Amino acid sequence: MKPDFEKLYFQMARIRAFEESLARLWRQGLIPGEMHLGIGEEAIVAGVLDHARNGDGLALDHRSTPPLVARGVDLTSMILEMLGDEGGLCGGWGGHMHLFSRDHLAASSGIVGSSAPLGAGFALAADYLKEGGVAFSFFGDGAANQGMLLETFNLAVAWKLPVVFVCKDNNWAITTRSSAVTGGSLTRRARSFGMPAYRVNGTQVESVWSAALKAVTRARAGKGPSFILARCCRMEGHFLGDPLVRVFEEPVKQTMEIAPPLIRALLAKPLAAAASRCGHVGYIGRVIATLGGEKYLTRRDPISHAGGLIPEQARDRLDREAELEIRDALAAALERKERHA
Amino acid sequence: MKPDFEKLYFQMARIRAFEESLARLWRQGLIPGEMHLGIGEEAIVAGVLDHARNGDGLALDHRSTPPLVARGVDLTSMILEMLGDEGGLCGGWGGHMHLFSRDHLAASSGIVGSSAPLGAGFALAADYLKEGGVAFSFFGDGAANQGMLLETFNLAVAWKLPVVFVCKDNNWAITTRSSAVTGGSLTRRARSFGMPAYRVNGTQVESVWSAALKAVTRARAGKGPSFILARCCRMEGHFLGDPLVRVFEEPVKQTMEIAPPLIRALLAKPLAAAASRCGHVGYIGRVIATLGGEKYLTRRDPISHAGGLIPEQARDRLDREAELEIRDALAAALERKERHA
């Protein structure tokens, strides 16, 4: 089987355009609080969810908008939700980390790791209520160290639940490099619980798609869970306005804020340890450099890659279509918001 | 290196004698509540803790007495604790699931899985306060599915903590066969987090001893945690008075209690599913049979095995010494209790 690349590309373009419109709204101050975007994860989301059917469950983490866009949740009502409008998807009560669409059996949670038990629960219900139904559980590499997620791997195997675990591995959990706090390997971890695990390049939609096909087929056949580890890039920092990314964007201002206390700490008496302290400052600098770097230096944009898989003409057309769809949704949302104000 | 088999045998004999004296006290009604014995785990405890030194930490689960006996905690004060005496190890406040000896850096908890983070914490402190110190964390096969334990595997590897995880695998968690609810393999699980794992026959003290030597040596050298999976037998049911074991001990009485509601359920209307229901009754019967069977049919008594490794004369002498020590401790405890009453 081969994927329909135009369809996949279109989903990715829709997601990207949607995320970018959220970014604009957030920067304008129209969306409160944290805002974690899924920019960089488009290929994973599109590649996996291309296999989803009506009635399949969707358990999401704090980067929940891309899968919801892919599953066809009404875009206007999602934007209205972020804007805190009572006409929003959740009446303004959920916001960007708690998006729920009962019609799509899709739920998200801001508690890292909780999308695993939730997905297992959706899969359990499918086992009773929906012949061949599956559930998708999305989470990050940081979440893969959360106990409730690990024990869910076991539960899903023990109960042969039709769930597909998708780890979007951007190698960061906020400012912590996952490789520095994660022992062993995540695919081996998943396999050790008794399920198949696939490691794919999450910026290449076709690789994700193929792995997901195997995982979903297995689940629909009643053979139990699978795990997909998809490497990707965090292109926008942890969240919008990420202070460490800002060091790159406004180097003077941010450095003025960050540096003085560091210098004080560097020189705090007793000075005995000054040499090693310089090393510690270096570490801070390196983390900031890498974090910012991912945004500005990355060349692993999944959209460019997917765009290369289809004719240029098609790409332009799909980009336009996606732009239009998002622009319309945005306009409708803002108009309604206006009317309400 | 070779173990001192007489020393190991003596520890095992002490543990067995101690556990048996607790069983008697419990049966007499002098100890309240649940009572989980470590009978069947002697070889694991003795084999591992032979490598323990002063200042090493000990994090225990609900079968905590054997390791405490092995580490030299005062036996009289432990018995007094079980008897609820204020002169007990914990003033009568802890009881058999919450035994604490600060002097031995030994603590237990009745929450399944919590001995892992606790052991990691002891190991963390050793890293600062005790050059070459290690911590031992004991738990069961059921606990190996507990999230906090799994994430501690990762934490211990990430932080290179000097902890030795010891899983006493009796293949049961109360009435649940672990193999029925555990995916994959436990040694692979541990390895997948990035630590060495050893699978040993936990009824053969020399095998345990050798694996523990490697694990402890690694930990003391600052190279991080290891995992030991030691298969053993649950010889006394889950706890004393285990109702499923009682079916074997008082078949008529217990069957009269257990059977009627089962028969009612078997015949509950609508009867459509009666055939499969018979299968379900069969399952219940099989679990009871296996559970009881372990007690009455087992031939994997670690004590007999260890006894075979030393001259008969030595064995008799050590048995006698152990008996005497426990008898004295018991007498002292009962006397003190008497005086208090």
Next chain:
Amino acid sequence: MHEMTFAEAIDAALERAMADDERVITFGEDVTMLRRNLYVRFGPRRVRQAPISESAFLGAGVGAAMAGLRPVVEIMLVDFIAVAFDALLNEASKVKAFSGGKWNVPLVVRAACGGGYGDGGQHEQCLWGLLSGMPGIAVVVPSNPPDAAGLMLSAIQSDDPVVFLEHKLLSDYWLDYLGGASRKSVSFDVPDSAARGKVDVPPVVVQIGEARVVSPGTDLSILSLGVGVHRSLEAREMLLKEGLNAEVVDLRTVTPLDIKIVTESAKKTGRVLVVDEDYIGFGLSGEVAAVLGEAGVKCGFARVCTESVIPFARHLEDEALPNTRRITGAAHHLCES
């Protein structure tokens, strides 16, 4: 009406609900044995044994409930909810609000609670106050077989999460397992009228949120629940002989609290004594004081609760948990001041 034990009443209600509604399933550790009667009837798909992974399977219960099942998830002893607390605090109790009222979680969490049999401080807690400290869930604590059956039915029928707590001193099998009741030489202060009683077949639903005046009185109101109700009734007898006529109210539901019955009783007697086996601080007894204050009822107030970690030794435990000596003492003190 059938004569049933407390435990039989609960399982009869659950069995009835499972027979009536295919969506009702139950899972948890050892449930195939603990609920073996249900297992025989309904088999391993609807009575599922779980690994020791409370956060995974309670979290899965939330998801399953959202997706259309009506799971009754067993957490064995309520103390163990600590390892799965997120599923209640941040998931189950919040879905309805987060979804703008569009999605609900018909989940029952069933757990045994309470002490009086010598298991110590990690296995004998009540925790109903703590569990009530978040909006969005109900917590019920029956004190006798018909209420137990009726509240279990209500809990299963509820469209929102309910924690159902079963006191171990009332449930013979828990006492057998954990108290070691196979021994003739141990004894427990089990209130007889509570451990057995007549239950309608099918059981009559008891609404969540409805307290009940068990014994009317005039001098003070003793508000309690679970085993505390029976300790209070015993204390009532003693107080009667000493010239005090206490009203005993069985709250039955911790949250939502039956404010009407609580305030009416307090207004009538002018004195409220809360007998609560849960910890004294920041829980049910405080909430009672607050709703009385909010209602403008200016009455005497006292409480007999558990004030420390529950000690292991039976004699220490008996003193730590509410007992008739402490209740009558507090009642006298309250009526004198």
Next chain:
Amino acid sequence: MHEMTFAEAIDAALERAMADDERVITFGEDVTMLRRNLYVRFGPRRVRQAPISESAFLGAGVGAAMAGLRPVVEIMLVDFIAVAFDALLNEASKVKAFSGGKWNVPLVVRAACGGGYGDGGQHEQCLWGLLSGMPGIAVVVPSNPPDAAGLMLSAIQSDDPVVFLEHKLLSDYWLDYLGGASRKSVSFDVPDSAARGKVDVPPVVVQIGEARVVSPGTDLSILSLGVGVHRSLEAREMLLKEGLNAEVVDLRTVTPLDIKIVTESAKKTGRVLVVDEDYIGFGLSGEVAAVLGEAGVKCGFARVCTESVIPFARHLEDEALPNTRRITGAAHHLCES
């Protein structure tokens, strides 16, 4: 005295404690960045980054404290304590009792709490009531820089577990991170006097368990903590103009509650209004009512708390959390009835 932000004051106290005592270490997710000043000074052994494994590392904190360290464990936002609740409920808070008083756990759990910046119901909770619902731990909630520094010192010096809660509206860096304060176009109702202030160097210890009368008054007592203190002070100004003279008390410690100051204030004014950003039910406000009742203080009682899951939309959130409109309304109502 140095002028410091709330956040600087806390970290100054922590830095001082780390400099004075080698046994003090701190760990948690992202602490190398969140506490980068400490990291530069003390390095990766004493400022340790942790995987997202709260039950493992909080449980390890308990063990480390038992074994002789004095860990300050960061749980980022207090909401996340739910995944590590066992370490507090069944381990840290019980070791002292279980060991017969022979062993103690000098552990500080540090977490950010509170709302007012639009993050929604899983990230803005207070939970201090819930955390106080078990014997054996202390919970402190400072409302200004000197108290923040003084309570952090106390917490580290305490031989028993202390939860230290840092309100996000008072801590500029949290507001920057989570509220997106890099945007000029968003605003928060930050009480200025609280987010910055003069702090002694070294900071002066503030004893755990000591409340403080912030502004004396005669007509009613407003008891509050954290950001609520500042909302109450603002309300006090409005009430003064309307002819009501309110006393504002900053509780500072949730448990152990300062019963003396609470009852004295209540006796003096005859009316108590609890302003508590935490959930209304089964928490601090109830406990205040109960200790007043136990002390025989018959006074008016009302509370302004959070009554539902905290909604995401800023306008809904502003109504859900205690605000001056609700406080003054409740005050008038209380004084009229």
